Amino acid sequence: MPVERQYNDSDGSGERAFEVRLAAALHDAGDTFEADRGALAAGGTVRGRRLWLRRRATVLGGAAGVALAGVGGALLVPGSGSPSERPPAAVSTTPRPAASPTARAVTSDDMIGMLEKLLPEGKFGKAEGRGVDVSEPLAAPSAQVVFDDGHGPGAISVAVNRVLPGGSDARQAVQCPDKIYTPYDGCVTRHLPDASVVTVVKGYEYPDRRVDTKLWTANLVTPDGHHVSVSEWNAAAEKDAPISRAQPPLSVDQLTALAAAKEWRGVVDAIPGDPRQTQEPPVAQGDGRPVLKTLTSLVPEGLKVVAHGSDDDSEFSYVVVDDGKGRSLVQVNVQPDMSDVAKQLFGAGSETLPDGTRVAERKQPGEKGGAGVVMWTVDTIRTDGFRVVISAFNSGSQQSAATRTAPALTMKQLRAIALSPKWRS
Incomplete structure (x- = not known):
């Protein structure tokens, strides 16, 4: 996965970066217990969309087991393993306009009640919710219930937040994930009559499919920056619950309609602004072409590039190559200003060249x-x-089984690519 760089705190961004890094670390540490799925969804899905790409090039720091992760900063976690694919409980750093002066307080019971009201006829159980908390503006309002339409129980959650219209978070929230890193059965993006955009992904709770629990999600972003994230499973809980039905309870159309319900927009309008967040101008979509172009040019002869992709921050790209003996995924991260983590990354066993x-x-x-x-x-x-x-x-994907005994590139070839002067351009 791409490894996030660290920033100094001269512009006040360090505090926000620390919050995000801490949330990601707590998420990874807490993978063994049940989390508030709704809060994770709205708090982390926007940023998590980015992390579906950015987490791909995680590099464990040698014997110390140093993992770098997070958003807007590097988190050093000695002894940690690789992060899970669940988007972390990171908080979107996009600005929040002030709450609507006419918006009333929204309680956890309100959130649960709205979710149940908007679902088809059926039985409900194990309801959890979070309302709008004025004292905690970064906590996303959310609700989750177990819903049974007569064909078996399935968990359904909704979470809402605000993103900057036209900003990178808004765009990435409704992008289909890259199948090289996030397996799924289908992804469709629709443009609704009110100019909202919604993307529905039919995926799985565990990307490696060690348990075949299905996870279907709908992420909707409106022109005004309302972000609604809905998730559903074919089990009564996202983890550690037996599969109770063949498919999650809601169809793609029903999932879309739930995400598009007007009720959620009123909740978003009630979310207070965060004075610590600064304005982010809308950004044009990047394509990471410089890094991808350089990586492709450095692929040794005899290897055919059969797939490729890039992160839109232009730091990360990958290619899948095939030498006729099976596919092999090759990924690269190019980052300036990483001196502050050099000691953690290059400890015992590393070498220093003459330059x-x-x-x-x-x-x-x-x-x-x-x-x-x-x-x-x-x-x-x-x-x-x-x-x-x-x-x-x-292998051609980190989630699929090995397709060959060793990667298609030798360590000598990887070293030559990493040390190439072409990266400077």
Whole structure:
């Protein structure tokens, strides 16, 4: 996965970055207990959309087991494993306009009541909710219930938040995830009559499919920046519950209608503004082409590029190559100003070249747990903090089983790519 860079706090961004990093760390540490799915959805789905791409190039820091993750900053967690695919309980850093002066307080019971009212006829159980908390403006209002339409119980949750219209979070909330990293059965984006955009993804709770629990999501963004995230499962809980029905309770059309319900927009309008957040101008969609172009140009002869993709921050790209012996995923992260984490990333076992560049090489199991998958990594950092880290896998996807005994690129070839002067351009 791409590794987030650290920033100084001269512009006040450090406090926000710390909140996000802390939330992500708590999420990873808490993977063993039940979380508030609704709060995670609205608080993390927008940023989590980005992390579906950005988490792909996580690099564990050698023997120390250092994982870098988070949004807008680097979090060093000694001894941690690779993050799960669940978007972290990160909080969107987009600005929040002031709450509507006519908006009344929205309680947890209100959220649960609205969700139940908007669902088809059936039985309800195990309801949980969070209302609009003026003292906690970063906590997303949410609700979750177990719904049974007579064909078996299924958990359904909704969470709402606000995103900047035209901003990167708004755009990424309604993007289909990349199948190389997030397996799913279908993804469709619709433009509604009121100019809202909604994307429905038919996916799975566990990307590696170790348990076949289905997770279907709908993310809707309105022209005014209302963000509604709805999730449903074919089980009574997102984790650790037996599959109780073949499909989640709501069809794609019903899921879309639930996300588009006007009631949720009133809740968003009641969310107080966060004075710590600053205005972010709308951004045009990036395509990461410079990094992808450079990576493609450095692929050794004899390897055919059969798939590729990029993160829109232009720091991360990947290619899937095939030498006729099976597909192999190759991903690269290019980051400036990483000197402040050099000691954690390049410890014992790393080497220093004559020009001061530090290099660390690692061979380890693939982080997502695909059967027999291994990950070979070469991590480099120049004296000015310019970092290039490249990894190759013996599979075309981190979630699928190994397609070959070793990655298509040797460690020597990965090293040559990482140290190429082309990255400077």
